[in-house]
Amino acid sequence: EPEVTQTPSHQVTQMGQEVILRCVPISNHLYFYWYRQILGQKVEFLVSFYNNEISEKSEIFDDQFSVERPDGSNFTLKIRSTKLEDSAMYFCARETGTGVPYEQYFGPGTRLTVT
Amino acid sequence: GIQVEQSPPDLILQEGANSTLRCNFSDSVNNLQWFHQNPWGQLINLFYIPSGTKQNGRLSATTVATERYSLLYISSSQTTDSGVYFCAAGAGQNFVFGPGTRLSVLP
Numbered sequence: 001e002p003e004v005t006q007t008p009s010h011q012v013t014q015m016g017q018e019v020i021l022r023c024v025p026i027s028n029h030l031y032f033y034w035y036r037q038i039l040g041q042k043v044e045f046l047v048s049f050y051n052n053e054i055s056e057k058s059e060i061f062d063d064q065f066s067v068e069r070p071d072g073s074n075f076t077l078k079i080r081s082t083k084l085e086d087s088a089m090y091f092c093a094r095e096t097g098t099g100v101p102y103e104q105y106f107g108p109g110t111r112l113t114v115t
Numbered sequence: 116g117i118q119v120e121q122s123p124p125d126l127i128l129q130e131g132a133n134s135t136l137r138c139n140f141s142d143s144v145n146n147l148q149w150f151h152q153n154p155w156g157q158l159i160n161l162f163y164i165p166s167g168t169k170q171n172g173r174l175s176a177t178t179v180a181t182e183r184y185s186l187l188y189i190s191s192s193q194t195t196d197s198g199v200y201f202c203a204a205g206a207g208q209n210f211v212f213g214p215g216t217r218l219s220v221l222p
């Protein structure tokens with residue numbers, strides 16, 4: 001049973017366009033994360049989000065990126081003006097919520113291709 | 116920040132063989148997880164193991180936090196074990212991932 005679902009599974013966009021990636025947690029968790037993985041490389045942390053606020057972000061998470069949870073359920077990552085180097089797999093993760101601190105479960109990912 | 120290294124980078128095994136994957140981290144951590152990335156790109160949780168030893172079927176893991184390393188053991192490997200194994204460690208909420216060990220299990 002998936003802990004987190006992500007939509008779309010694959011998105012192709014043209015350079016300069018805005019994209020919104022969505023993460024839908026199955027149950028009501030408070031901590032969410034976005035990571036990305038450029039093809040063939042390691043997974044990199046982007047941002048963590050707690051109680052509707054950014055709690056931590058990496059150097060990668062610049063002004064082109066934003067996150068929000070607009071309806072209290074879906075958790076979104078927006079890239080305002082995509083660049084070729086934004087092509088990657090984007091993973092949403094959430095904390096397990098079972099009292100084990102910091103154990104994270106990852107969604108299946110959205111593969112973003114910028115052309 | 117924390118640096119995470121993994122060895123070996125690549126490993127080829129015959130089905131049925133055992134293997135040990137290693138993860139070294141540069142600073143004290145309070146989180147450590149092992150993941151398996153399958154051929155479809157999904158990250159599957161294997162172990163949450165900031166310290167101690169855990170076992171799940173043919174897989175087991177040990178973390179010695181004071182010496183800053185973790186080991187993942189795979190016994191009686193199967194072709195379905197193929198993929199990339201990532202160690203991720205952190206001192207706060209987010210993880211720093213290692214570069215992974217690519218495992219290929221041949222029939």
